[in-house]
């Protein structure tokens with residue numbers, strides 16, 4: 001029986017991933033590569049929307065690949081590749097752009113937020129067309145499921161709409177993908193502002209746990225996480241957003257359930273709990289950091305993995321694109 005297919009992507013915007021990227025997405029990628037036909041890409045083209053310095057982009061892209069491997073992505077069990085190395089992504093993105101309404105794209109919250117933040121004259125068109133490139137990433141591989149965090153839900157909805165629209169206009173071509181979004185962990189919050197998601201674009205880094213940061217720095221950040229008045233370690237998002245966020249993190253990394261954890265810290269207070277969270281996080285990330293640094297020492301090995309990945313990805317992507325071009329009436333080369 002053929003395995004269901006998953007595809008997902010992650011931006012190489014900054015050197016290190018943050019804990020939300022791991023708990024909301026990459027942790028599931030690692031699990032799904034065993035049971036699914038998995039395609040994972042570092043979406044370097046998407047990162048261009050924030051105009052990175054070329055040297056930094058190259059470095060961050062390789063650091064992203066090394067981190068994925070260190071976190072458990074196994075090229076023997078999945079296809080790991082760079083988006084920019086499989087040209088079909090841009091080609092299908094154009095077709096998607098010609099299928100998307102201007103108003104529809106204008107309603108995407110990510111575009112609205114960014115354009116409001118920097119102003120219409122400064123926001124690049126790539127931020128506007130970003131979701132259509134993401135739709136292309138997914139649809140090229142006929143993915144059944146897309147493991148992502150909660151913040152990507154609207155993009156997956158658009159992808160589904162575009163796939164259905166294409167299918168009804170030109171005949172069944174695309175699999176309609178489903179989001180694979182966890183109930184717990186799909187949104188990890190900022191440690192200093194536990195009602196906003198943990199994100200690299202936060203104004204301050206003090207609420208952000210970076211996978212590659214030092215144990216000392218991460219311990220300090222967790223110990224100074226904002227908590228609520230009271231002493232009780234109890235999961236209650238409305239009343240105790242800070243403690244609930246730490247409980248989610250602790251539970252996901254220790255493998256203990258939230259209710260088990262509540263019992264473990266019954267009567268112990270926030271200080272003890274935060275120390276335990278810090279220890280779990282630091283011990284979990286310690287080998288990941290070391291392994292990432294080791295992998296970065298061997299760029300030839302990373303390139304070889306990416307080359308194999310690009311070839312495997314392109315074999316699938318080119319087939320889908322050829323079918324799309326045929327259906328929409330483009331003439332193939334003789």
Ligand code: TYM
Pocket residue numbers: 007008009010011012020021022023024025026043046133134137138146147148149150151152155185186187188189197198199
């Ligand atoms: P990106 O690079 O911002 O984030 C990568 C993944 O991490 C998840 N994530 C979180 N999950 C829980 N809590 C958080 N605080 C948190 N922050 C980030 C994101 O939901 C995401 O799953 N547009 C995508 C990249 C992309 C993509 C794709 C994803 C491009 N093409 C095709 C899936 C399929 C993005 O910017 O993710």
